[in-house]
Amino acid sequence: MLRSLLMIMVGLFLSVGAFAQQITVKGHVKDATGEPIIGANVLVKGTKSGVITDFDGNFQLKTDRGAVLVISFVGYQAVELAAAPVVNVTLKDDSQLLQDVVVIGYGTVKKNDATGSVTAIKPDELSKGITTNAQDMLAGKVAGVSVISNDGTPGAGSQIRIRGGSSLNASNDPLIVIDGLAIDNQGIKGMSNGLSMVNPADIETFTVLKDASATAIYGSRASNGVIIITTKKGQGKQAPKVSYNGYVSLSTTQKRYDVLSGDEYRAYASELWGGKLPTELGTANTDWQDQIFRTSVSTDHHVSVTGGFKNVPYRISLGYTNDSGIVKTSNFQRLTASISLSPSFFNDYLKFNINAKYMNGKNRYADTGAAIGGALAADPTRPVYDSGEAYQFTGGYWQNILNSSGFSDPEWKYTVNKQSAQNPLAALELRNDKANSNDFVGNVDVDYKLHFFPDIHVHASVGGEYAEGTQTTLVSPYSFSNNYYGWDGSATQYKYNLSYNIYAQYIKSLGSHDFDVMIGGEEQHFHRNGFDEGQGWDYYKGEAVDASLRQQTAYATRNTLVSYFGRLNYTLLNRYLLTFTMRFDGSSRFSEDNRWGTFPSLALGWKIKEENFLKDINYLSDLKLRLGWGITGQQDIGDDFAYLPLYISSNDYAQYAFGDVYYPTLRPKAFNQDLKWEKTTTWNAGLDFGFLNGRIAGAVDGYYRKTDDLLNTVKIPVGTNFNAQMMQNIGSLKNYGLEFSINAKPVVTKNFTWDLTYNVTWNHNEITKLTGGDDSDYYVETGDKISRGNNTKIQANKVGYAANSYYVYQQVYDANGKPIENMFVDRNGDGKINSADKYMYKKPAADVMMGLTSKMLYKDWDFSFALRASLNNYVYYDFLSNRANVSTTGLYSNNAYSNTTAEAVALGFTGAGDYAMSDYFVRNASFVRCDNITLGYTFADLFNYNGYKGIGGRIYATVQNPFIITKYKGLDPEVRSGIDNNPYPRAMSFLLGLSLQF
16 A cells, blocks of 8 residues: 555646646737737647638647757748747748749749749649659640640650641650750650650659740740749758659450440341351350450659769659550650759859669550450450461451352461451460660759859750660461461661750849849751561461562651750839740751741730739738730641752652662652741730749730641642642731639648649630632641541631531431431532531530649548530541441451440441541530549658658559549540541559658
């Protein structure tokens, strides 16, 4: 009992002692104007204990004497102070929100001093999903920027459009600048585009330049906007820090085409032929889509080391991606390495920025056209494999075999029917199509602030890229496409680019005047060459077949750009801004008479918030008006020598015979000496705004863009040149639209924060002039071919309509709303239906695009999702059109059955006429897509013991592409070309990821 009494007394003394060490803190938090701050976080440093301020800015908490309080709120600088019975705190505005530096052409500018339409974003680490390529990180994130992946192929590139396309036949891709080096955006074998070589985990920021006042400093190739990528760098003198990011994912098809099963096909065929089939059907129930699709496993790993010793910050990274596609045999592997050094000397008067990046990519391509097309058309009553005598020449795969009874030798007795759909699994497994590419990019930037005149900087940069890629194709002799002979061939491409520039910059403040003057020059060289070689092999005769030789296929091409540029930034009273730029570009793609282009721009800005009548409005943190005008150029026409009279070597169909020997000939190539720069003039007006010290911030922009002297390939009169088509400057088009973006934090409490980002874009595209013909009905055929018909295209360019609009017949419907086959509206009233009755109808590009990202943070947990919407984009439903003939001739032709769909059966077309040219197949493909949903948990000081700091990091789970809301009945409404024809499906993926910091 005595022992118990002593323990109670000791406990009481300890409790009293502890109580005596605690104090009650009463405090008040206000801003610089004296207004109370509601919802400010008051946290005891080193703990998770804390409170938030009430409606009067007051708070109360108990804590240990000597503790440190951390007081913070969105848009204000955090304050740390010792705990005391009474605490009064004034939080200062976080001016860094407006002083953030954004990268622009050949320099930087404070965000609040930018006069052009410039959007800078950091990759969203909490809601990024699967980002194999850099462009994946931009999808839905920036107003006015459309990113459509080519398809679901592993490592596939994307179509990027900024404020609509400004060209018809020249490139519509934006200029890509990586760490100050403008790159060639064209890929090579094994590399989809120039962005493929950058590991997304190495990217620090994207800066998108959209209007001409921002892009004109780049002049050439800037008509379609500029995307500037800045990669991560070392930061100052610090001990090495190691970071790891990795994930593993499972992917599967989100949706499949609905074709008839074996039983359904047999039932329909029996009904169609009345039991008298032209040839016997099989007994199997084969789902050919099951045979070609799979659940795939992919991984991604990235390790970086960041630090600094003395005056040399550094960062080294290594990444590996293994992306297995959901179509069997497809795979993409990438190894990336990068190093960045940022040494400085003489008290930062001399600075270097040295960057080197390397990428090795390995692809195995699935023959998706044959495999997916075959899976949709192949007879579902047939088995995957067959062991009969006829199939010894197909590798054991079932194929549609023609039996030539006149031959006894199996080699000649059985022939694969190449007019039928092939076995889709055989199309994948009997073809090994691989590519290997290497890409190296390096550049060195030097910035010297003159010792004797520190207001002047001299900046020089030299850089280059070398890339090579070889695609090797091995086709089995058992293959459907190369029966008996097979193929062993390769295609090799090389490219190297050199770039160097130098500019001087003068920065000076004189009272209320701020000057920033820059002038410089640049030269860029782009070289490409390559060749093909290969042969088939006749196993029975023991000799090569159809050899392709390197000396017959080798080619080389090059082009050069020489530029001079300058810029003036002037600010008066920190309120009135002026930016003027001028660039002169010379391109080797044009003749001497048209070689040089002049690209000026002018922009004005007014920081209205700095005016006296708004300075005291505390809830308004930013208000700036921007006005801009400028001209940019385009010379990327895909042909480096279109203006020169050249001769090209003939192919196998244009050779001259001397006896039994055929000799290749040289023939003149079409050329146009009058080719000149395509020029785009842009007007832009914008308003930037911010409230509650940036807690709500956004921008609204209106723009008008007009492109003149459009470069396009058009038909020319026979005999006027050496070809039926020629590149010409043929007309004009315009884009105009509105953009709105906003970022807000609707809820900010001690434990919970909700961050919301939204953007919307409306764009109108219209061709205003085509000088290739005087007829009001003149049009230029364009776009991809559809499946039905011989080389049939259904898209055209015509004055008064959007580029690539559909050119079709107007469908007539019966009383029940069902289309009547081959009955179209006689639009010209001449009493007959012909091509003169076609009309321009809808377009592939959306009128409205939207993006929404939501992030919720609760203590150490985070939950986020990203949505994208596309409104009023149209797609040609090629899948249905190609299977719409459900008559006996549609299901059985060339001695083979082909599958169809229940939708086509209900339509009931018989296959006559031009029904595929009907506007019935042009469908509204508006959609809302969820790109990803992510749940994560962040931890700190894991394995913390004995003074060891431990490991910080985050574990997260993501579902990628979980759902899409659309009325479109096809596989996917997001179609880059506008023709929905057997695409590689975009997968739905489930991902588990881990990030660690050591």
